[in-house]
Amino acid sequence: MDDGMRQETTLRVKNKFSKQYRNGYPLITKEAIINGKDLKEEGVLVKLVDESNQFLGKGYYGNQNKGYGWIVTNNENEEFDTRFFVRKLQQALGKREFLLKDNSTTAYRLFNGEGDGIGGFTIEYFDGYLVINWYSEGIYTFKEEVLAAIGEVLDVKGIYEKKRFNTDGGTYVEDDDFVSGEKAPEPHLIKENDVNFAVYLNDGAMVGIFLDQREVRKTIRDKYAKGKTVLNTFSYTGAFSVYAALGGAAKTTSVDLANRSLPKTTEQFNVNGIDEKTQSILVEEVFHFFKYAKRKGLKYDMVIMDPPSFARSKKVTFRAAKDYTSLVSDAIAITEHDGIIVASTNCSTFGMDKFKGFIDQAFKDNKKKYKILEEFSLPSDFATIKQFKEGNYLKVVFVQMLG
Ligand code: SAH
Numbered sequence: 001m002d003d004g005m006r007q008e009t010t011l012r013v014k015n016k017f018s019k020q021y022r023n024g025y026p027l028i029t030k031e032a033i034i035n036g037k038d039l040k041e042e043g044v045l046v047k048l049v050d051e052s053n054q055f056l057g058k059g060y061y062g063n064q065n066k067g068y069g070w071i072v073t074n075n076e077n078e079e080f081d082t083r084f085f086v087r088k089l090q091q092a093l094g095k096r097e098f099l100l101k102d103n104s105t106t107a108y109r110l111f112n113g114e115g116d117g118i119g120g121f122t123i124e125y126f127d128g129y130l131v132i133n134w135y136s137e138g139i140y141t142f143k144e145e146v147l148a149a150i151g152e153v154l155d156v157k158g159i160y161e162k163k164r165f166n167t168d169g170g171t172y173v174e175d176d177d178f179v180s181g182e183k184a185p186e187p188h189l190i191k192e193n194d195v196n197f198a199v200y201l202n203d204g205a206m207v208g209i210f211l212d213q214r215e216v217r218k219t220i221r222d223k224y225a226k227g228k229t230v231l232n233t234f235s236y237t238g239a240f241s242v243y244a245a246l247g248g249a250a251k252t253t254s255v256d257l258a259n260r261s262l263p264k265t266t267e268q269f270n271v272n273g274i275d276e277k278t279q280s281i282l283v284e285e286v287f288h289f290f291k292y293a294k295r296k297g298l299k300y301d302m303v304i305m306d307p308p309s310f311a312r313s314k315k316v317t318f319r320a321a322k323d324y325t326s327l328v329s330d331a332i333a334i335t336e337h338d339g340i341i342v343a344s345t346n347c348s349t350f351g352m353d354k355f356k357g358f359i360d361q362a363f364k365d366n367k368k369k370y371k372i373l374e375e376f377s378l379p380s381d382f383a384t385i386k387q388f389k390e391g392n393y394l395k396v397v398f399v400q401m402l403g
Helices: 015-022 082-095 143-153 211-224 239-246 261-270 286-296 320-333 352-365
Strands: 008-012 027-029 045-049 055-064 067-073 107-112 121-126 129-134 158-163 178-181 188-192 195-199 229-233 251-256 280-283 300-305 310-312 317-319 335-345 369-376 395-402
Touching (some): 015 055, 045 067, 107 188, 107 211, 195 239, 195 261, 211 239, 211 335, 211 369, 229 239, 229 286, 239 261, 251 261, 251 286, 261 280, 286 320, 320 335, 320 352, 335 352, 352 395
Parallel strands (some): 129 158, 251 280, 300 335
Antiparallel strands (some): 107 121
16 A cells, blocks of 8 residues: 555544653553544554644554554654665664574574564564564555565565454464465474474464574573483473473473374474484373372473463463462472473563562472572564563573572
């Protein structure tokens, strides 16, 4: 769509919120806006002004979680045309030059929404192919401009997309995700720190690997796995287990309740030359497994936990913000003396300090001492800005249980 044809709606910001927008806060929150009811069509341009009509920023309307969309410029005359997207993409590529040159890693995030100047969509690179994640109908109306900009800046074989919105917002739309170019093989093999991964670019919302844990996985392989028994809970396709096995772990055990996790984890071991029969892959409820392991007196040198922020199974509802302490307690019960717990969360509603508080509480409850060995947040290709702390959602802590 030609930018000149887009409607523009002026949104008035309540006084107590105008300062945050002046300081560069990018999300247009519902609570900050006086006349949200004036927003009609997703994708219209919006101009934010304060209660005295002073210009605060310009962006677009796109319903996403708590937001009405994103501010993308503080220049009142900016046009959201292909050239605008080209500039933002070029800046994003510049920040990632070290990854583009790195032959041991062929998959990473190329564009990270508001962290790269435009909230609402991300682009990931999987060795020759792109996957665009669209988080609102509003940003999706800019698809043509984004694709044209990609065509100018990048040379790729093919492009896929994930529409992560529906009329209620937030959920993946089941669809054919192929957009243009040539189709990727299924599976498509990518490398991360010289480890192989089979990814499926056209098989639902998730492609088989979460790229934000790259540095955590490398650390487990290079510094901690050797000779250890490793339990990987909420294991999905077993990425942590593969790295641990390659790092010389005595044995890995992967636990996930999704049926797909067994063939998917088997495949990731196999594409790295590991016979899955030397490892253990269990399709099981994690909380049920913890009880079983405790009853049997099983212990592990390393316990990895990377649960979703929210998960409901038949028997248990898990909310990271409420239940993480109890999850750490479960892990403590089956960790060897001097063993290591890798606690990870992608929950954006609390920060690192609070997360460490949950962990601390669990050790206190169990009258155990511990030492923090490593801390991780998002890797640099998941670019974030200081004005939007929620964007830096990942928190990973390696804790050694003492005595
Ligand atoms: N740690 C993974 C990503 C985890 S995604 C990685 O490194 O790639 C979250 C996973 O948790 C999903 O695969 C889901 O099936 C699983 N899951 C959610 N609730 C669960 C539960 N109660 N028990 C076991 N697995 C669960």
